[in-house]
Amino acid sequence: MRDHFVILLLSLLTLGRTQDVTDDDTTDPRLAEGEKKMSDSILEILEHFKQPDPVGIPGANIPDPYPVPDMKQSLAFGTVLYFRNSSVYGISKFRIVYIDAEIGAMEVQAVLTIDKLQARGAYTMSTWLNKAQGPYTVDVGGLKIHAKANLGVERDGKLRAQNINIDIGFSNITVDFQNLGIMGSVFQGVINSIGPFVFESIKPYILKEAYTKVRAEINTKLDEVAGDMQFPNSISPLDMIIADARKTVRAMQMDPYKIKDYNDSVSIFSITLSNTWVIGISSFQRVGNITLKMENNAAIADFDIGTQKLEGMTQWEITALSGVMSRAGTASFSVEYVSGRLIVAQPLDTRKRPEFRDLDLEVGNIQVRCNGAGTLDYVIEAAVNILPNLLRYQIMDALEGPLKDKIQQELNNINVEERIKKELHKVDEMQEQGFKLSSLKSNDLPEEPYDEDEFFNF
Incomplete structure (x- = not known):
């Protein structure tokens, strides 16, 4: 069972952006040509945690920058914001505050922090007065990620990922919209509040993908390591x-x-x-x-x-x-x-x-x-x-x-x-x-x- 929870923790740490599961029907368990040995990965992790302040995890498949789908949002006074070609930078630079695995309950909780994230992309702001567009940046500081997941035995006796919950908070945020011109002074109050809005707009896309990918990855790994076993519901x-x-x-x-x-x-x-x-x-x-x-x-x-x-x-x-x-x-x-x-x-x-x-x-x-x-x-x-x-x-x-x-x-x-x-x-x-x-x-x-x-x- 220890391997199950290692898989679960690593999947949570990647926020769901793991490699897509393919439909390869091969059943040969031997290492594919060029595939990295697990022992090499373990040695990298041992060296990594010898640092006084380790950041990230070697080998974790976390895309950085992290692409975000285009978004549209309506604001006050007939203002409409469009965000396109946006990406989040710094998502792989996390620190582990704690990971708590309750083995009997098959539940894992984790808290991670990231000192700074930056979202960059292009915006278009349309109002009843004018229209502006150009590049934008959003700097988020003091990011804190809470993740919780548990495994359970399904009716067919197989272990499956069940409840998964991930939440992201922050302590401060600043926004820079270029090329606003006269709209910069007219809508200064709106701009000051746009940072939390941008963050809250991006977060559902990240979490939606995280829930889907984390659950799929955990269940795939569980099938690999325990797919040939059945567990009763009456005993953990x-x-x-x-x-x-x-x-x-x-x-x-x-x-x-x-x-x-x-x-x-x-x-x-x-x-x-x-x-x-x-x-x-x-x-x-x-x-x-x-x-x-x-x-x-x-x-x-x-x-x-x-x-x-x-x-x-x-x-x-x-x-x-x-x-x-x-x-x-x-x-x-x-x-x-x-x-x-x-x-x-x-x-x-x-x-x-x-x-x-x-x-x-x-x-x-x-x-x-x-x-x-x-x-x-x-x-x-x-x-x-x-x-x-x-x-x-x-x-x-x-x-x-x-x-x-x-x-x-x-x-x-x-x-x-x-x-x-x-x-x-x-x-x-x-x-x-x-x-x-x-x-x-x-x-x-x-x-x-x-x-x-x-x-x-x-």
Whole structure:
């Protein structure tokens, strides 16, 4: 699904002026002769965002100047304005303020700014007094573009672009009509108000084409990457992917998961935990939304995920006085659920390291059963079953800081730019094969329930 939203965002950024969809019936997914590799485009974008103030996006198919159809408008006092051969300059010089993709809702919002746009062309002004014509320019400053779009599953099970909304505003505007002559002083008030009128006259033509072209381009790309798949209306495509990921985790034999043996010594005592298993890791699910953002020259991922019930068992042994005294037994445990919200940011300048911004953990009710310690079994069970449940919020708050620091240390060791470049060949392979989403989907795996007695037969 990530590729869907990349396509959606890029289509919005071009304001709909993408290349027309042709009726070529070829089905050969191989790169056409001279077609640019996706890896080359990615490398250009990586270099582009190393700038402190990146403007535009390399490779975005945005015509500059942007041609506008001829227009006619009637004003006060019998004045009629004609605009012809008009074009807008500077439309490719945009800055991204933010992009917010709500993956669960399949909705994208974006805000772009352009410092200055200029419309140039020829005008004719006819009034009951006189007629004037010549070149004109309109300078628009502080342009702000709000774009919003979402995908949805149609009745045929196909993903389609649905609601699309784009609006354009500005902070200031100036107009220069040449060759007005005496009409320049007579109609000065009209001329002063003509700037917003010209802008509002041009905007519907831009937006009308944008809605049509953006929707067509998004749907074309969706057919290319997911045209051979059907999605149900009852579950979001994101949750389908998560469900498929759960099957993959089980296929990788990570659920049940065996934890490495643990050994530690305290004073004269030594403790060993061995043959420790955990069941339920693959029960992870989306608890809240999953949001991908781009703002302040950084890509931000905000995840809210959790698991269902986790269960486990371990064999323990306590020795004292170098083995003179020893005691062994088994213990089983269960955790009602574990959930967490994680926020990770990656500067668009990939020479910089990822940043772990926030971690919020929550743990459900904890239960432990112990066997082998004699009467101490009851003491251990009471201590573990009561105290952690009473103090689990305080325990989680205490763990969040060290965990965040540990994760940040690991992130500091990641060379993002180098890893991206190492994976670029896979992107080219996907491009060669046609970017089919179905090729990323694992084969259906049989649902085989776990026999709990196999792990908890004490």
